[in-house]
Amino acid sequence: MxxxxxxxxxxxxxxxxxxxxxxxxxxxxxxxxxxxxxxxxxxxxxxxxxxxxxxxxxxxxxxxxxxxxxxxxxxxxxxxWPAKPFFPSCEYERSRARFLADYIDRKVYPAGRAIRGSPEDQVEAAKKEFLDILMYLDGTLGEKDNFNGDTFGFVDISLIGLTSWFPAYEKYGGFKLEDHYPKLAAWITRSWARETVSVSLANPEKILNFVMEIRKIYGLE
Ligand SMILES: N[C@@H](CCC(=O)N[C@@H](CS)C(=O)NCC(=O)O)C(=O)O
Incomplete structure (x- = not known):
């Protein structure tokens, strides 16, 4: 081999x-x-x-x-590397996972970017858009431990990668995710407790400083 x-x-x-x-x-x-x-x-x-x-x-x-x-x-x-599969075995559930990962890419990522990159008079609208988008994910997660169900799978991996930036969105959007979506916030905390996540994601404080620098360049600070 x-x-x-x-x-x-x-x-x-x-x-x-x-x-x-x-x-x-x-x-x-x-x-x-x-x-x-x-x-x-x-x-x-x-x-x-x-x-x-x-x-x-x-x-x-x-x-x-x-x-x-x-x-x-x-x-x-x-x-x-098929051991510990990321996808559910049911074809329908697999297609749902691909749909959700695509939703995360098309919606969550750009909406978060709009919050931290918007001038003050557009932040409220950007925040509303971001929270509306997360509502669907919060509802989809429901009472489950992971989007994938019992295991941490494709959708979990796709979304958790974005969460180092969430504290910056909260700061510039003036909101706390857990006030709106406690289940989703708890999923983030639970997922960050996985070693595979904590060793892989950037420190949110460092991202916050990075965002501050970017905002200065664009005259937003
Ligand atoms: N859809 C792509 C997005 C990749 C992407 O946007 N990468 C950024 C970093 S976050 C990049 O390389 N930016 C440099 C550029 O676009 O010139 C993916 O999921 O891999």
């Missing part, structure tokens, strides 16, 4: 990179993380060569073969 060689082209604050790191940790896969220094001011040759279409992180290099797009990478990881 070919010796496994796994590398992740990554950026420390990237929520989509963090979710891939959680997936790798959940499968107990050893990998080398190769960090991009500054995506705005220059990308490495390796990144440009590995993801010539989007030129974005994350990229997984598996035995030097590049795989791009975070949810695609997580699906690949699950198929190549």
């Amino acid at each position: 070919e010796k496994e060689n796994v590398k992740l082209l990554s950026m420390w604050a990237s929520p989509v990179c963090m979710r891939v790191k959680v997936a790798l940790a959940e499968k107990d896969i050893a990998y080398e993380e190769i960090l991009e220094d500054d995506l705005k001011n220059g990308k490495s040759e390796l990144l440009l060569k590995s993801n010539p279409v989007h030129k974005q992180v994350p990229v997984l290099l598996h035995n030097d073969k590049p795989i791009a797009e975070s949810t695609n990478i997580i699906t690949y990881i699950d198929q190549v």
